[in-house]
Amino acid sequence: MATQLPDIDFTLEYPYTRTTGPIMGPFLTGLRDGRILGSRVGDRVLCPPVEYDPSDGSTVGPENLVEVGPGGTVEGWTWVAEPTSKHPFDRPFAFAQIRLDGADTTMLHAVDAGSIDAMSTGMRVVVRFNDERLGSVTDVHFVPGDEAPEPPTVDADAEPVGIMEHVIGVRIREPLQPHRKRFLEGLLQKKIIGQRSPADGKVHVPSRGYDAINRVAMSAEDDVEVEGKGTVTSFTEITPIQYHGQTETEPYIRCSLLLDGADTTIGGVDIRHIPIEDFKVGMRLEIVWRDTISFDDEDNRGYGLNEGVYERWERTGEPDVDPELVKEHNF
Amino acid sequence: MAFEPQENDIAIIGVAQTAAHARFDGPEVVMIMDCVNTLLGDAGIERPDVGFTIAGSCDYLSGMPFAFVSNVDGMGAWPPVYESHVEMDGAWALFEAWLRLQMGDIDVAMVVGSGKSSPCNAREVFHLQADPYVVAPLGLDPDALAGIQARALIDAGKASEADIAGVVARSRAAAASNPNAQVSGSVSVDSLLAEPYDMAPLRAHDVSPKADGAAAILIARRDRALELSDNPVWITGLDHRIESHHAGLRDLTDSVSTRLAAAGAGVADGPVDVAELHITHAHEEIILRDALGLDDSTAVNPSGGPLCGDPVMATGLTRIIEVARRIQSGEASRGVGHAASGAALQQNLVVVLEEGGA
Numbered sequence: 001m002a003t004q005l006p007d008i009d010f011t012l013e014y015p016y017t018r019t020t021g022p023i024m025g026p027f028l029t030g031l032r033d034g035r036i037l038g039s040r041v042g043d044r045v046l047c048p049p050v051e052y053d054p055s056d057g058s059t060v061g062p063e064n065l066v067e068v069g070p071g072g073t074v075e076g077w078t079w080v081a082e083p084t085s086k087h088p089f090d091r092p093f094a095f096a097q098i099r100l101d102g103a104d105t106t107m108l109h110a111v112d113a114g115s116i117d118a119m120s121t122g123m124r125v126v127v128r129f130n131d132e133r134l135g136s137v138t139d140v141h142f143v144p145g146d147e148a149p150e151p152p153t154v155d156a157d158a159e160p161v162g163i164m165e166h167v168i169g170v171r172i173r174e175p176l177q178p179h180r181k182r183f184l185e186g187l188l189q190k191k192i193i194g195q196r197s198p199a200d201g202k203v204h205v206p207s208r209g210y211d212a213i214n215r216v217a218m219s220a221e222d223d224v225e226v227e228g229k230g231t232v233t234s235f236t237e238i239t240p241i242q243y244h245g246q247t248e249t250e251p252y253i254r255c256s257l258l259l260d261g262a263d264t265t266i267g268g269v270d271i272r273h274i275p276i277e278d279f280k281v282g283m284r285l286e287i288v289w290r291d292t293i294s295f296d297d298e299d300n301r302g303y304g305l306n307e308g309v310y311e312r313w314e315r316t317g318e319p320d321v322d323p324e325l326v327k328e329h330n331f
Numbered sequence: 332m333a334f335e336p337q338e339n340d341i342a343i344i345g346v347a348q349t350a351a352h353a354r355f356d357g358p359e360v361v362m363i364m365d366c367v368n369t370l371l372g373d374a375g376i377e378r379p380d381v382g383f384t385i386a387g388s389c390d391y392l393s394g395m396p397f398a399f400v401s402n403v404d405g406m407g408a409w410p411p412v413y414e415s416h417v418e419m420d421g422a423w424a425l426f427e428a429w430l431r432l433q434m435g436d437i438d439v440a441m442v443v444g445s446g447k448s449s450p451c452n453a454r455e456v457f458h459l460q461a462d463p464y465v466v467a468p469l470g471l472d473p474d475a476l477a478g479i480q481a482r483a484l485i486d487a488g489k490a491s492e493a494d495i496a497g498v499v500a501r502s503r504a505a506a507a508s509n510p511n512a513q514v515s516g517s518v519s520v521d522s523l524l525a526e527p528y529d530m531a532p533l534r535a536h537d538v539s540p541k542a543d544g545a546a547a548i549l550i551a552r553r554d555r556a557l558e559l560s561d562n563p564v565w566i567t568g569l570d571h572r573i574e575s576h577h578a579g580l581r582d583l584t585d586s587v588s589t590r591l592a593a594a595g596a597g598v599a600d601g602p603v604d605v606a607e608l609h610i611t612h613a614h615e616e617i618i619l620r621d622a623l624g625l626d627d628s629t630a631v632n633p634s635g636g637p638l639c640g641d642p643v644m645a646t647g648l649t650r651i652i653e654v655a656r657r658i659q660s661g662e663a664s665r666g667v668g669h670a671a672s673g674a675a676l677q678q679n680l681v682v683v684l685e686e687g688g689a
Contacts, residue, residue, distance in 0.1 A: 008450075012394045016463070024464045046580075048465040054580050076486070076583070078478025079531040084454050086470025095475045097579060106579035108471055108479075116531060121486050137465050166468055168459060172394035174450035177357055209358050212404035215368055215378075217361045300358070301395060 005176055005184055008299055013169035020135075020164055022062045023051045028161040031139040034129055034152040036069040038103045047103035070127040071146050072100035072107075079116040085171070088138055094119050098142060111142045118144050135161030177300045179209035182223060184298050187309045190289045194262055195222040202263035206302060226261035228287035231321045233258050233265050234330040237276050253279055257313075258329045265329050268304040273312045281330075282320040285313040333664070333688035334565050341432050342556035342563030343684065345370045345549035346652040346659075350511040351542035351640030354449040359393065359545070363405025363445050366547035370441065374549055374559050378407045381549075382437025384414045385428050387421035387444045388644045391456045402445060405545075420444055421546060421648030422609075422670030422680050428550060429569055438555040445545035446644035453541050453643060460673050462576050473674040474538055477612035478530030480583040480675045485532060487584045490617045492532055496523040498613040499536050499638055506635025513540050513640035537613040537638075544642025546649045564655045564684050570595030571680035576673070583675055589622035592681040593667075601685075603629045604663035607650035609671040611637055618676065619669060629667075633657070647671065651682055658686050 020028055023039065027049050030037045038047030039060050046054075047068050053060055076097035083090055088110045096119075097106035112128075113119050125142040129152040133139035176184065179195065183206050186193035194205035199214035205226055210217045235255035240248035253271035258264075271279065288311045295308035336342065347369035349355075349362045363386075371378060384406050390398045399416045406412050415431075417423045421444015428440040454472040461467045461476075484490045497520055506515035529535045550556075556563040572588035572595070574581050581587075593599070606629050610616045616631065625631060632638075634653040637646045647670025654666035665685045672678040 010394070012396075018463060020464070028464070048462075048577065048579075050577075054575060054577075076479045076483045078475055078482060078533070079528060080475060080478075081527070081529055081531070084452065084470055084472065086455050086458060086472070088469055095469075095471055095479060097479060105577075108466055108469065108476075108578055110469060116528070121482070136468055138468050164464060166463065168467075170391055170394055170451050170456055172450045174354075174393075175356070179357075208360070208401075208404070210361050210364060210404070212360070212408035215364050215405070215407045217357065217364065301401075 005181060005298060007173060007175050009173045011169050011171045013167055016166045016168060018164045018166070020161055021051065023049050023060070023065070024164070025161055026062055026065055028135040028137070028164060031137065032133045032135045032158070032161060033154045035067050036100060036127060037065045038068040038100070040064045040066050044104040045102055046105045047100050047107050066102070068102040069100040070149055072098040072125055074111070074119070074121060074123045074125055075099050075106050076121065077111070077119055079119060088141060092116070096125070096142070098125055109140070109142055111144065113144050134165070136164060174300070176298060177209060178220070179207050179218065180298070180300050180302070182220065183207065184306070186225070187306060188293050190293065192226050192228055192259065192305070193223050194226050196224045198222060203261060204264045205259055205262040205266060206305070224261070226259045228259070228289070229316060230257045230259035230262070230285060231326055232256070232279070232281050232283040232285060233326045234281060235271070235279060251276070256330065257285060258326055266305045269313060270307055271313060274315065280320065281323045282326065284316040284318040284320065286316045288312050288314055334567055334685040335688045336553045336565055338553055339433060339435070340553045340565055341429055341550050342553065342560070342565045342687070343548055343655045344551050344556050344560035344563050345373045346547070346655050348511060348546040348645070348649055348652055349544045349642070351513045351544045351642045353513060353540070353542060355447060355543035359398065359445055359447045360402060360405040362543070362545035363402055363443055363547070366443065366545050367406050367441065370547055370549045376439070376559065379410055381439050381441045382413065383428060383431050383440040384412045385416065385424040385440070385442055386414070387417045387419045387424040387648070388446055389418055389456070391451070391459070392446050392448045392453065392643060393450050405443070406441065420670050420672055421645050422651060423571070423672070425548060425550070425648060425651065425682070426569060426571060426680065429566060432550060432552055435552070438552040440550050441547065442550065442648065443545065443547045444645035444648035446642060447543045448541045448643040449543050457674070473611070474530050476578060476674040477538070477614070478533045479578070481533050481612065481614040483583045484614050484617065489584055490614060492524060493520055494617060495533070495537060495613045496520045498616045499523055502632055502635045502638040505633050506639035509634045509639065511640060512635050513542055515635060515639055533612060533614070539611040539637040539641035542640050542642040544645050546642070546645040546652055548648065548652060562659050563687060564658045565687055566682060567685045568596030568598070568683035569681070571678065573678040576677065578675060584618065586618050586622040586676050586679060589619055589669070589676065589679040589681065592679050593623050596681045596683045598667055598681060598683055599624055601665050603665060603667050605630045605633060605654055605657050605666040606669065607632055607634060607636065607653040608669045609637060609647045609650050611641060611671070613638060615671070615676055623667060623669070623681070647680065651684070654684050658684055
C-alpha cells in the first residue's frame with residue numbers, strides 16, 4: 001500500500017508586543033496621527049529619531065523631537081522586482097533612503113512608484129498616510145512627487161502609542177527526511193519502524209536518522225520493525241492549566257514506553273483509559289490502532305509516536321516487569 | 332620572518348566542511364557529525380579530549396525552536412559536552428573559543444557552524460536582524476539593503492555594474508576547482524549584464540545561493556597544537572566590530588567596522604597571500620578589498636567564495652577554513668579570513684592566519 005505523504009508546510013509565528021519608550025512612542029503616535037518626527041541632536045536632525053546621540057551615547061530626550069517632511073529626497077534606492085510576503089506591497093516597488101525635509105539623515109521606507117523608470121537618486125517623494133493606521137512604521141508609505149498628503153482623520157481621544165505589535169513568522173516547507181518518511185509510512189500500515197545502530201546494535205524508536213552516542217548516521221538498511229507492545233518506564237499525570245487555546249479539562253497520563261525490541265523509549269504516550277491509581281512503572285501495554293490512520297501534523301522532529309495512529313493503549317494481561325530492569329530507560 | 336608561536340598562542344589544527352547542498356535530505360545533525368568525525372579522526376583524538384565545544388546556528392532557518400540543542404547530538408551525546416552556542420555564523424563561535432582557550436585551563440576546542448536554510452526563504456528571516464521598530468516591520472531584508480548599498484557605490488563612482496558582474500565572473504571561474512561549490516564555471520561579464528535586475532542594480536547572480544551545510548574547526552593552544560599537528564595554522568590576530576543598525580547613520584560605500592577590525596587583527600603587518608571574504612552580494616567584495624587594504628598581490632576568494640555556495644551560518648567559518656587549508660598545504664604563508672553578519676556588512680570579523688616558524 002503506497003501512501004503519498006505530503007511535504008511539510010507550516011508557518012511558525014510569534015506575536016511580539018514591544019513597549020515603545022519615550023522616543024519611539026511619540027514617533028509612532030505621530031505616524032498614526034499624520035506627522036513625522038525627528039530628533040534634534042546638536043546641529044543635526046536625525047530621522048528616524050533616536051534615544052541617544054550616536055556619536056557619544058548621551059541621552060536625547062523627547063523635548064528634542066521636531067516635525068520633518070512630509071516631503072523628502074531619495075538619496076539611495078533599490079527596485080524590488082519580486083516582493084517577499086513580508087514587504088509592504090505585493091507589486092514591484094522601491095525601498096529607498098529618504099532624507100525628509102528638515103532632516104539631515106535618511107530613513108528607510110517604501111516608495112510606491114509604479115515603475116523602476118520613475119525612480120532616480122535625488123528625486124522628490126512625499127509621504128502618504130494609509131487609511132488603516134495602528135501606530136507602526138507601516139502606517140505610511142511614500143510616492144513620487146511633491147503633492148502634500150491629505151490630512152488623515154485623527155481620533156482626538158486615542159491614547160498615545162505605548163505598545164507596538166509585530167507578528168513575526170516564517171513559512172517552512174521541506175520534504176520529510178528519509179528516515180521520518182519511512183517511519184510515518186510504517187505507521188500508516190500499522191507498523192512501527194525503528195533503526196538498529198550499526199555501531200552498537202541498539203534499536204532507536206523513533207529514530208532520528210543517526211546514533212548520537214556513537215556518532216554514526218543510519219540508513220534504510222538499518223531499519224527494523226519493533227512490536228506494538230512494551231513496558232511503561234515512567235509517567236506523569238497532567239492536570240490541564242486553563243491557558244488560551246487549552247482544550248483539555250480533565251487530568252490524563254503521559255508515559256514513556258520501551259517497546260519490545262527497542263532500546264530507546266517513545267515519549268509522551270497518551271493514556272486515557274487506565275485509572276491513575278492502577279498505573280505504574282513496569283506495566284505492560286499494547287497498542288490499539290485506529291481503524292483508519294491519518295495525520296496532518298507530520299514533521300521531521302518527532303520523538304514520540306504520532307497520536308493520530310492509536311485509539312488507546314491497553315494492558316496486555318502479562319505480569320508487570322520489575323521496575324529495576326527498566327530504570328535505565330525512564331526518559 | 333615566519334611567526335614564532337608563544338605559549339598562549341592558538342592554532343587551527345584541523346578543518347572540515349560539507350559541500351554547499353541546495354538541499355540536504357537528512358538532519359542537520361548528520362552534517363555536523365560528518366565534520367566532527369573528520370576533525371577527530373584527522374587529529375587522532377577522542378571527543379573527551381576536546382575541552383570546549385561551541386556552535387553557531389540559527390533556529391529560525393529550519394523553523395525549529397531549540398534546534399541548536401539537538402545539534403549538540405552531532406558532537407556525540409555521551410559523555411556530556413562542555414558547550415556554548417552563538418546565534419551567529421560559526422566564525423563568531425570561533426571568536427568565543429579562541430578567547431576561551433586563552434584562559435589556559437583547557438587546550439583543545441571545537442567550533443561548528445551549521446545551517447539548513449532550504450526549508451525557508453532566508454529573506455523572510457533576516458529582516459528580523461534590523462531595527463525592530465522602524466525597519467523590521469517593513470520586511471526590509473538584507474538583499475534589499477544590499478541593492479541600496481550597491482547603488483550608493485555606483486552613485487559615488489566607486490564601482491560600475493560591470494565591476495560588480497566582474498566579481499561574479501571571477502568567483503565562478505575560481506569555484507571550478509572547489510568540489511564543495513554549488514555553482515561554478517566560465518561566464519562572461521557581458522552575459523551577466525544581460526540578465527534582468529532582481530534588486531536593482533543587483534541581479535539574481537549577484538546574490539549568494541543559499542545552501543544547507545556545516546563546517547568545523549579544531550583549535551589548540553601552542554604545545555598541544557604542536558603535538559597534534561605537523562602544520563598548525565596560527566591565529567595571529569582576531570577582531571570584530573559592529574556599526575549602527577540605522578543604515579542612515581552609516582556611509583554604505585565604506586566598511587568602517589572592517590577597517591577597525593583589520594587594524595585590530597593586524598592585517599597590514601605583513602603580506603596577505605590569500606583572503607577569503609564573506610560576500611553575500613557581489614559589490615561587497617569591492618568595499619571589503621578597499622577596507623582591508625588588499626591589492627592585486629592577494630588572491631581573493633580563490634574558493635569562489637559565498638557567491639558560489641552560501642551555507643548560511645557556516646559561510647563565515649568556511650572562509651577561515653579556506654584560508655587555513657591553503658596555509659596548511661603550503662600554497663600560502665599568511666592570509667585573512669573575513670566573516671560578516673547583519674545587513675549591508677553591518678558586522679565584520681577579521682582573522683589573520685599564519686604558518687609557523689620551523
